[in-house]
Amino acid sequence: MNEHPYEKFRDQVRVVLESKLEEFQLLNYTHVTEQALWDYLLSKKWKYGKKEIHLHEIVKDIYAIKVSDYISYATVQQLQAPDIFSEEGMDELYRLLGKNR
Numbered sequence: 001m002n003e004h005p006y007e008k009f010r011d012q013v014r015v016v017l018e019s020k021l022e023e024f025q026l027l028n029y030t031h032v033t034e035q036a037l038w039d040y041l042l043s044k045k046w047k048y049g050k051k052e053i054h055l056h057e058i059v060k061d062i063y064a065i066k067v068s069d070y071i072s073y074a075t076v077q078q079l080q081a082p083d084i085f086s087e088e089g090m091d092e093l094y095r096l097l098g099k100n101r
Helices: 005-009 014-026 034-045 055-063 067-080 087-097
Strands: none
Touching (some): 005 034, 005 055, 014 055, 014 067, 034 067
């Protein structure tokens, strides 16, 4: 899979991501990780990245994230995850538990 064109900004905006995560934590959403927030941005906000983008636009997009938008995205992602009671889900469960089937 090709790397998203905005990946090159990841290290530069890490402090901005951390600031946004602190906002989430103040609102009692402590389970959100930096990686999860970044994945949201790449797959939802920046799905079709511009060829020419400036750092300040990336920062603006991060600060503009609403908790409700992220939670809606995360909910849909969970609903699209494999059903734990399906054959595929059971295989994943056993893999996570480190057991052979």
